[in-house]
Each structure stands twice: as C-alpha cells, then as structure tokens.
Amino acid sequence: MELFLDLYGFLSVVLKAGALASRSALVGGVLTLLLVTAPLARLLPAHQAELAGRMTLRVVRVAGWATLGFTGLSLALGLLALSGAMDLPLFSAMGAQFVLSGFAVMLFAVLLMLLVPRGDFGGGRGWALIAISLLLLAAAVGGSHATARPEGRGYLLLSTYLHQLGAALWLGGLPVLLLALRADWPAAVAQAIGRRYSRQAAAGVGLILLGLLGYWRGYIVAPDALYGTAYGAMAATKGFLTLFLLALGLANWILLHRLSRAGAPEAWLPRLRRFVECEVIAGIAVFGIAASLTSVPPSVDLPDDRATWAEVAERFTPTWPRLQSPDRQDLAIPELQSRLDAEWQERQEAARPQAFIPGEGFLPPRNAFDMAWSEYNHHMAGFVVLLVGIAALLDRSGRFPWARHWPLLYLLLALFLLIRSDPESWPMGDIPLLESLRDPEVLQHKLLSLLVVAFAVSEWTVRLRGRSGAASYVFPLAMVVGGFLLLTHSHAIGNIKEALLVELSHLPLGALAVIAGCARWVELRGGAVAARADGSVEPAREALWAGWIWPACMIGISMLLIFYRES
Known part of the structure; x- marks a missing residue:
C-alpha cells in the first residue's frame, strides 16, 4: 500500500488525462455524428452513407471503451x-463525490454505446443521444474542482461544463474528421464534412473561451498568479499550446475554405490530413495539462508566498553554465544519512531520526550542493541537446553527410541521465533500482531515459537506411511522450516557491518537445508526396519548413537547459 500511495499522484494524472481525452472523443464523436456526418449521409449514395455510419460508429465504440x-x-x-x-473500508469510500461522478460517467458511456444508431440518424434516438451526451458531461463536471468551491460554485460549474463541451465539439470531433479525410470517397465529400466540422469546431472554441472567463474569475483572479503559482503556470502553458492548436485549426480552415476552391484535391487534402493529425497529437498533450491541473489547488487558494515577477526574472536571467559538479557526498541526503549514522553509533538507541525516503510525501532536504548538482545536470544535458540541434540542422541542409549520425548523441544523454539524475538511487546511490521506483520523480527520470534510448536507436537506423518507415515515427512520438511526461509532472500540494520556480522551467520544455514532435511528424508525413515531371518525388512545402522547425525547437530546449538555475 505504501508503494501504491507513493505512485498515486503520477498515475492518477495519467489516468485522468486518458479519461478526459477518451470522454471528449466519445461525446465529440456522437455530436459530430449528429451534426456533421448524419445530415450529409442523407445526400450521399447508399455505399458512401454506409461508410460514413461505420466510420463514426468505430470512433464512438473505441472512445466508449x-x-x-x-x-x-x-x-x-x-x-x-x-x-x-484514511483507513476506511472500501464500501464506506464508495460514497465519495468523485466515485459517484465516475460511476455516472461510465453509465452514460454505456448508454451512448448502446444507442448509437446504425442506420437512421434522426428521430427520437438522435435527441436521446444528445441528452445522454450532455448528461455525461454534467456527471464529469460533478467530480471537478468546481464542486468543492464554497463560493461561486454555480458559475464555476457552468464554466467547467462549457469548457468541456467546447473541448468535445472541437478536439473530440477530430478523430471522425481524420477518418473522413482518409476514407475512400471523392474529395468533395471529405471537403463537405470538413467544412461542416469547422463550424462545429468554431462553436467549440467559443465555448472554451467562455469557460476560461469563469476559470479566470474563480481560480486565478490576478495576473501574478500566472507565474506565482503552479496552477497559474500550468494554465498559462495550456493556453500556449491551445494557441498552437488554434494555429493548426486556422491552417485547416484556410485549406478547406480557400485553397480547396482553386486547387486540386491532391494538393490540399494530404496537407489537411497532416495538420489534423498534429491537432490530435497536440490535443492529447493539452488534455494531459488539464488533468495535471486537477492535482494542484487553484491559485486563488494560495494568496501567500507566491513567486514575484522579480524573482522569476532573476531566476531566468542567463548566467555562465556550471561546468563542474559537486561531490556526491556533499549532497543533503548523503550528508544527512552520514550524520544519522554517527548519531546511531554515539547513542546506540533503539529509535533514531530517519533519513528521507523517496515517496514519503514531503520534499527531500536540499542544500547548496544539491542545487549545484541539479544545475550541472541540466547544463550538461543542454550542451548535448544543443549539439543534436546543430547537427540536425546541418543534416537538414544536405551538405554534411556525417551529420546524419546525430541521433547517437542522444545515447550519451541517456547514459548521463541514468547515472546522475537521482544520486541517491541506483546506479550511483545506495537505494536499489526497484525500491527507488516508488518515487514518482525517479520513475519519470528512468522512463525518460528509456525514451531517449528508443528514439535514438530508431532514428539512427532511419538515417542510415535513408528511407522512412514505421521506425521513423518513434522519434516524434517519443518527443511528444517526453513532453507529456514533463507537462504532467507531479506537483507539490503546497505553494512551495522553490519548487514552483523549478516548475516554471520544466513547463516550456514540455511544450517545445510537443511542438518539435508535431513538426517532425509533418516532415515525415509530407516527405515524398509531390511528383516532378521526371517521375521523381520531392517533399511537400510544409514538410520543408517543418524540417527546420523541429531542430530549432531542440536548440530552444537546449537554451532552457543550459541557462537553467535553482539559485
């Protein structure tokens, strides 16, 4: 049970992110069925109408399960x-608000899966689907922050409901749109579905913005909360990624409503598919931040001891990187353990103070050497990532054949992280590997090291073979997963200023990793789609500029790491 409680914070955020994304896809799939594909299906030939029904039904079933x-x-x-x-029997805990909310969500999800029509999309069944979808969202809102607010509960519940409904209309409808863009039917049908969906998505964006107004009034209140509290910083990062999503959506709207009128489907349809795929990927990251927001108290509840703008500016002012590491024995935990061991020898008592054990629920002791150790780790990792970004740009230019081996640099980074990320744990410290994994932070570090190895080896193989395949997508997906882990990082419940200042540097790292992964995805998907007159192929235009964007993101990540500070 102790191990379970140690890992609860991290696992709960990951599961909540999955529940948010799948719930939005379920409700969004049903609403897209009723608002987009069903009206168009009446105008299509029988075989195309049947395809539209099967396509939407598939999304609803997968999202429902x-x-x-x-x-x-x-x-x-x-x-x-x-x-x-709380040492309660499970039966007594069943009456908690989040339990009732979760059971209601599952009940309505089952009803949606049972009632999704296979033929006729109209009639009373359609209205029943709308009602059940709205009730499902209401049940989900019952387990949100808003239900626990002593003041302003009404407008916060409404804001949360509008926000989640908007996310379902916009992001939840993307899987249906993606399948429609890939279906085997005329481009005119895909265009018609896309245009109808764009109106639905615009309504969803409007509802999201309305919800944000309520969030600001009820949870954040003041501008200094955006950088002075963990909740505000995560909300600001979520807003930044939402702007990235809106930029992708604007590109899709231009393709659907302007370029498709003048260009052939072969020119705009593949590009539209690639951008929608990126929207789905970035949307999952946004759901991750939204789930992480539920793990911290709102900014309005933490009015004291906020980080000031002067402290944030001072922390982010670049200084010369640390090129020398302190000795491990000078760190706070080994020093504390040595002191406790000495006391044991002196007193020979049966009970003595215990050194910090990862996962106990409070922050470990830290001293100036711990800060120097952490800064050195970030700076050295930053130099490796900087070399990666520069080598990737040189490789992108096509003038330096040796630069294609840049993925091997990541193996050095993985080895460095494995050894030095957690000095109290294996292989450097005294805590065995399995025992150390009870600490969520250690677990995340080890997972990140494995991700680095996975995409380094796969990407190097792709570069050597000179052709794309399934292995080529490991790199962008690993970048997105790494960004997701940074964005869903475990957070302290209290408003601990030093922990917040560290968090302020991790959030932009996660956001840049997600954008880099999306850019690499676009480069791969559009790598060879435009045919020349001689029969050869060349990359699509967006693949060309995407090939420059993701190395630039890597350099941006390296700058954040090189100038990272904790003191």
Whole structure:
C-alpha cells in the first residue's frame, strides 16, 4: 500500500488525462455524428452513407471503451488511495463525490454505446443521444474542482461544463474528421464534412473561451498568479499550446475554405490530413495539462508566498553554465544519512531520526550542493541537446553527410541521465533500482531515459537506411511522450516557491518537445508526396519548413537547459 500511495499522484494524472481525452472523443464523436456526418449521409449514395455510419460508429465504440477503461481504473485508484490514506473500508469510500461522478460517467458511456444508431440518424434516438451526451458531461463536471468551491460554485460549474463541451465539439470531433479525410470517397465529400466540422469546431472554441472567463474569475483572479503559482503556470502553458492548436485549426480552415476552391484535391487534402493529425497529437498533450491541473489547488487558494515577477526574472536571467559538479557526498541526503549514522553509533538507541525516503510525501532536504548538482545536470544535458540541434540542422541542409549520425548523441544523454539524475538511487546511490521506483520523480527520470534510448536507436537506423518507415515515427512520438511526461509532472500540494520556480522551467520544455514532435511528424508525413515531371518525388512545402522547425525547437530546449538555475 505504501508503494501504491507513493505512485498515486503520477498515475492518477495519467489516468485522468486518458479519461478526459477518451470522454471528449466519445461525446465529440456522437455530436459530430449528429451534426456533421448524419445530415450529409442523407445526400450521399447508399455505399458512401454506409461508410460514413461505420466510420463514426468505430470512433464512438473505441472512445466508449477507452472511457470505461480509463474512468474505471481512475476510480479504482482513487478508492484504494482514499481507503489506504484514511483507513476506511472500501464500501464506506464508495460514497465519495468523485466515485459517484465516475460511476455516472461510465453509465452514460454505456448508454451512448448502446444507442448509437446504425442506420437512421434522426428521430427520437438522435435527441436521446444528445441528452445522454450532455448528461455525461454534467456527471464529469460533478467530480471537478468546481464542486468543492464554497463560493461561486454555480458559475464555476457552468464554466467547467462549457469548457468541456467546447473541448468535445472541437478536439473530440477530430478523430471522425481524420477518418473522413482518409476514407475512400471523392474529395468533395471529405471537403463537405470538413467544412461542416469547422463550424462545429468554431462553436467549440467559443465555448472554451467562455469557460476560461469563469476559470479566470474563480481560480486565478490576478495576473501574478500566472507565474506565482503552479496552477497559474500550468494554465498559462495550456493556453500556449491551445494557441498552437488554434494555429493548426486556422491552417485547416484556410485549406478547406480557400485553397480547396482553386486547387486540386491532391494538393490540399494530404496537407489537411497532416495538420489534423498534429491537432490530435497536440490535443492529447493539452488534455494531459488539464488533468495535471486537477492535482494542484487553484491559485486563488494560495494568496501567500507566491513567486514575484522579480524573482522569476532573476531566476531566468542567463548566467555562465556550471561546468563542474559537486561531490556526491556533499549532497543533503548523503550528508544527512552520514550524520544519522554517527548519531546511531554515539547513542546506540533503539529509535533514531530517519533519513528521507523517496515517496514519503514531503520534499527531500536540499542544500547548496544539491542545487549545484541539479544545475550541472541540466547544463550538461543542454550542451548535448544543443549539439543534436546543430547537427540536425546541418543534416537538414544536405551538405554534411556525417551529420546524419546525430541521433547517437542522444545515447550519451541517456547514459548521463541514468547515472546522475537521482544520486541517491541506483546506479550511483545506495537505494536499489526497484525500491527507488516508488518515487514518482525517479520513475519519470528512468522512463525518460528509456525514451531517449528508443528514439535514438530508431532514428539512427532511419538515417542510415535513408528511407522512412514505421521506425521513423518513434522519434516524434517519443518527443511528444517526453513532453507529456514533463507537462504532467507531479506537483507539490503546497505553494512551495522553490519548487514552483523549478516548475516554471520544466513547463516550456514540455511544450517545445510537443511542438518539435508535431513538426517532425509533418516532415515525415509530407516527405515524398509531390511528383516532378521526371517521375521523381520531392517533399511537400510544409514538410520543408517543418524540417527546420523541429531542430530549432531542440536548440530552444537546449537554451532552457543550459541557462537553467535553482539559485
């Protein structure tokens, strides 16, 4: 149970992110069925109408099962944590608000999966689907921050509801749109579906913005909360990625409503598919931040001890990187353990103060050497990432054949992270590997090291073979997963200023990693689609500029790491 409680924070955020994304896809799929594909299906030939029905039904079924899985696991996790932390029987914990909310969501999800029509999209069944979808979102809102607010609960519940409904209309409808763009039917049909969906997505964006107004009034209130609290900083990062999503959506709107009128489908349809794929990827990252926001108290509840703008500016003012590491024995935990060992020898008592054990629920002791150790790790990692970015740009230019081996540099980074990321744990410290994994931070570090190795080896193989394939997508997906882990990082419940200042540097790292992964995805998907007169192929235009964007993001990440500070 102790190990479970140690990992609860990280696992709960991941499961909540999955529940948010799948729930939005379920409700969005049903609403897209009723608002987009069903009206058009009446105007299509029988075989195309049948294809539209099967396509939407597939999205609803997958999203429904995912909703049941993620919500059920999240409920089980929460029940075990509540029972273990408060020493309550499981039956007594079943009356908690989040449990009732989760069971209601699962019930409505089952009803949606049972009632999704296979033929006739109209009639009373359509209205029943709308009602159940709206009730499902209402049930989900019942487990949000808003239900626990002593003041302003009404408009916060409404804001949360509008926000989630907008996300379902916009992001939740993307899977149906993507399948429509890839379906085997005339481009005119895909264009018609895309145009109808764009109006639905615009309504969703409007609802999201309305919800944000309520969030600002109820949870954030003041501008200094955006950089002075963890909740505000995560909300600002979520807003930044939402702007990135809006830029992709604007590109899709231009393709659907302008370029498609003058250009052949072969020119705009593949480009539209690639941008929608990126929207889906970035949308999952946004759901990750949204889930992480539920793990910290709103800014309005933490009016004291906020980080000031002067402190943030001072922390982000570049200084010369640290090129020398302190000795491990000078760190706070080894020093504390040595002192406790000495006290044990002197007193020979049966009970003595214990050194910090990862996962106990409070922050470990730190001294100036710990800060120097952490800064050195970030700076050295930054230099490796900088070399990667420069080598990738040289490789992109096509003038330096040796630069294609740049993925091997990441193996050095993985080895460096494995050894030095957690000095108290294996292989450098005294805590065994399995025991150290009970600390969520250690677990995340080890996962990141494995991700680095995976995409380094796969990307190097791709560069050597000179052709794309399934292995080529490991790199962008690993970048997105790494960014997701940074964005869903475990956060302290209290408003601890030093932990917040560290968090302010991790959030932009995660956002840049997601954007870099999306850019690499576009480069791969458009790598060879435009045919020349001689029969050869060349990359699409967006693939060309995307090939420059993701190395630039890597250089940006390296700058954040090189100038990272904790003191």
